[in-house]
Amino acid sequence: MQRNSAKKMAKRILAGLLLCITLLALLITPAWAMAQDDTGQLPRAVDGRRVALVIGNSDYREESAWADLSNAANDARHIARLLGDSARGASRFEVTLITDGTMEEILEGLAAFAESAANADVSLVYYAGHGFEYGRENFIVPVDAPGQVSQYQIEQHFIGMEQIVGLAEARGFQMFFLDACRVRGPFVGRGSSGDAERAGYFGAIEAPRSVVFYATVLGEVAYDAAPPNEPLSPFASAVGRAISLPGLDIPYVLTSVTQDVREATDIYAPPQQPIFVGSWSRPFYFVPASAPASAGQSLALAQSHAQDTAYAMADGRTRSAGSDRRARQSPPAGPQLSGMTPPVPPGADEEDQPPRLDIPFSRLSTVDDDRIVLDVLERHSPEEVLAMAGHGDPVAQYLVGYMYEFGAGLPRDLDMARQWLELAAATEHPAGQLELGYFLQRHGSEAEREDALALLIAASDTGYAKAKSHLASTLLTGPSGERYAEEATRLYREAAELGHAYARYALSIRQDDPPTQIARLRALSESGNREGDRWLCELSQSSFAIDEAYRHCETAARDGYTIARAYTALMLDTGEGVERSPGMARYWARIATESFDLSEGLRARMATILGE
Structure with a gap:
């Protein structure tokens, strides 16, 4: 359909869709970009003084019984060098580097770092080494830590993440990169009976106003090298590459790291799956974008060519x-x-x-x-x-x-x-x-609302799947949405046939042949498309019978979908479709809660799981 025809249609239906385009804009705006200041604009980027504490523990003492990690210290040196590179100019971090740190050395470094962080706008902590969880708290492991302790001695030999988070607080916000999921924790003696239990894998931490990036999901190993004999871990290699690209805000950095690590570890079974959470509200750039000298020339050239x-x-x-x-x-x-x-x-x-x-x-x-x-x-x-x-x-x-x-x-x-x-x-x-x-x-402007809808209609008419789905959502939104129910269903069907996974979900919700839609989403999931898992998970919580619902929710949760993380926590808490596990339920509830785009209803249910 040509633009004029699209505008006529837009004018015809716009009167009945008072709020639809506004709601549509929220649907297609990236979740991280929804945070706005009081003027309705995206807030300015966090800038100012930057400090970093980078710790890498490779050479554990023989008497400690902790296995050496060949690349942890190399990883720390690599990240410290990139963050502190003078070529970053005003974006350079003041870096404190500790390699193979003892308990005393790390505590001294933390004390000095706390003073720096208190007077900084951004603080970053990068840790590579052993870590574990015990008594709902996570600890990092100095190189001189024992392999077995009494429950009353844990804080004498290991450093709690709660302490590190508190000391790292800056004026703007904090970031934590944690590559601490190598093995399970030490044996912890209980009381005077002599019994000991094995501490769990490093889990989720509580860090308000922060971005937290875990090298892998709870219970799975983070690889030291991929392929073997590489001088850096896949996580450190991916982080180093992403933080060096100019103009990438935090969500792009984190997504880049996730994709790179997953690709680098495909040679293993299972591949490593990083996971991140965050509750930041302002953009942050490791290397801010600069306006290319050719920007104006490129625009003028494009206008002339057009x-x-x-x-x-x-x-x-x-x-x-x-x-x-x-x-x-x-x-x-x-x-x-x-x-x-x-x-x-x-x-x-x-x-x-x-x-x-x-x-x-x-x-x-x-x-x-x-x-x-x-x-x-x-x-x-x-x-x-x-x-x-x-x-x-x-x-x-x-x-x-x-x-x-x-x-x-x-x-x-x-x-x-x-x-x-x-x-x-x-x-x-x-x-x-x-x-x-x-x-x-x-x-x-308000006057451009008709143009916006006309453009959506024109894009839909070319066979553009996303446009068809969003146009259908637009038609159904607002007090008179059901007038366009038949047209919206047709658009969803067309978008679904063109490969848009959301359209399959929407058709199921509208009771348009759910078995077929669910089968197609399952086929997407089996092909490795995480959108299939995402929407199957959401359908499972909307009264649809979904085979292996927990697997789909956990897969989508690992891929970063906030709602799937919350549903995974709920299923683990109740034992719905999976063996009940209060510990894992708390882990996913913490991960979901740290995401700023979680709904208030789900946030309250996560608080119940966490006992808050």
């Missing part, structure tokens, strides 16, 4: 760049793209063009934008993406707009975001249309 292409396509022939441009007051509407591949701008030599982003249309139309951006930034610098956008690649243009809007790889600039998204939408590529529609709702 005009030239529009003239040439309207006339039905190719014109040389810039010909007759001054004779026209305004260009005609942009061309409809065939196969979603943009034409080479008139007058340009195809061999001189930068490479274009090669993202399958099926992936673009079904995967969340923030994950696509991360994948692109791991393969291309922001300057390279800008160059592709400047030469007319509409996918690059839409991504540049998104990057400017959310400050991912480029400085946050809403004016630049709008201009790039308008260019992408003018090509009639659905990715640009959909993202501009979202942008207008988030940041546009």
